[in-house]
Amino acid sequence: MTPTPRIVSVCYLRVASAEPQASARFASDILGLERVAEADGDIAFRSDSRFRTLSLVGGAEAQTSVGIEMWDEAALAAAESALTAAGYTARRADAAQCRTRYVTAAVLAEDGSGNAIDLVARPMQSGRRYFPSRDAGVLGLHDVALRSTAIGRDRAFWALLGATVSSYVGDITYLAIDASHHRITLYPAQRCGVLAVAFEVESLDQIMQNSYVMQERQVRIVQGPGRQPASGQIFLHLEGPDGIIYSYVHGIGPATSRGRPARQFALSPQALCAWGSVAQGVPELMAEGE
Numbered sequence: 001m002t003p004t005p006r007i008v009s010v011c012y013l014r015v016a017s018a019e020p021q022a023s024a025r026f027a028s029d030i031l032g033l034e035r036v037a038e039a040d041g042d043i044a045f046r047s048d049s050r051f052r053t054l055s056l057v058g059g060a061e062a063q064t065s066v067g068i069e070m071w072d073e074a075a076l077a078a079a080e081s082a083l084t085a086a087g088y089t090a091r092r093a094d095a096a097q098c099r100t101r102y103v104t105a106a107v108l109a110e111d112g113s114g115n116a117i118d119l120v121a122r123p124m125q126s127g128r129r130y131f132p133s134r135d136a137g138v139l140g141l142h143d144v145a146l147r148s149t150a151i152g153r154d155r156a157f158w159a160l161l162g163a164t165v166s167s168y169v170g171d172i173t174y175l176a177i178d179a180s181h182h183r184i185t186l187y188p189a190q191r192c193g194v195l196a197v198a199f200e201v202e203s204l205d206q207i208m209q210n211s212y213v214m215q216e217r218q219v220r221i222v223q224g225p226g227r228q229p230a231s232g233q234i235f236l237h238l239e240g241p242d243g244i245i246y247s248y249v250h251g252i253g254p255a256t257s258r259g260r261p262a263r264q265f266a267l268s269p270q271a272l273c274a275w276g277s278v279a280q281g282v283p284e285l286m287a288e289g290e
Contacts, residue, residue, distance in 0.1 A: 006075045006162050007177040010144055010184065011123045012067035013197050014101070015242050017056040023241040024056055030219055030238075031199065031246055032136030036126075042100065047132075047199055048140030051102050051124035054197075064194055064242075065108075065116035066144050068161070069123055073105050076121045080107045082160045088112070090119075112153025113192035115146050119161075136213075137206030138199045142249055143182060145196040147189035147284060148173075154186050166256045167230035170267025170287075174230060176255035181231035187284040195284055196237065196245035203250060207236050210248050214238060223285060226277035227251075230265055237279070245282065 017023045024043045027033045033045040036052060041059055044052040057063075070076045083090040093106035104122035111117055132138055148154045151171050163175040166182050174182035187195055201207060207225050214221055220239040224247075227234050232253035240246040256263055265271040269278065269287050279285035 006071040008069040011069040012053050014055045014065045016062035016064045017242050020056040020058045028133045032132045032134040051126045053141040065118045067118045073121045111157040112150035113148050115192050137201040142198045142200040145185040147193050147195050148186040165262040167263045169265040169271045181253045189284050198247040198249045201248045223279040224277050226273035226275045229274045
């Protein structure tokens, strides 16, 4: 019997960076991540017990991708078969591609919009304590937000992998893969790509402290501090390099889809932020008319 595909975690983000050294300074000096390695033009960072959770990849062939940990190699094979049968791009990574991702095996897939999703088995753990470059209160990589140009096809992609919908805000879709309200969010957009990556911090105190640090360092705050009504997640969104928003988050609620239908919210300012913060210059984070 073929095992049901099962997702364990969002385990890394690989960012195709035009200026890796400049992006690395942001990751270290601003976000407070731990810089751990640099090889073959790639610069890697830790945010928790894993060997790396953020990699900055240079070169003309570089592609931004999200790493999704599968339960085991059997689940990885089942996911590959399910995606291929449904018409999605999914191919086995070779030894060199697995080595640069620090995983035992991988399937390089694309969702309906063309976002690169690395399905991986047995990602490397560090074995030593995470030591941040500054006291930002980071506990680890929490979730990613993807731009979606084909929202129905993208929902079907994640459903094949075992993700379930927790909530909708308009067509914005929050996807659960564990007890947390969401680990992946799909935002309807005019182009594909990673919209945001979020790092969990210890408490509301760290959200507020980091907001003042960003003001002092003249880092543009895209939105927040704010709170999502759908998930209860408190957030601070920062404008980062390479067209990606970096966020500090805290206090997310449980996965409401586990045991009851997904909740539907209207696409309104109140449904995007209970505290009234409004996104600046990011259409995907804004209600119509804002």
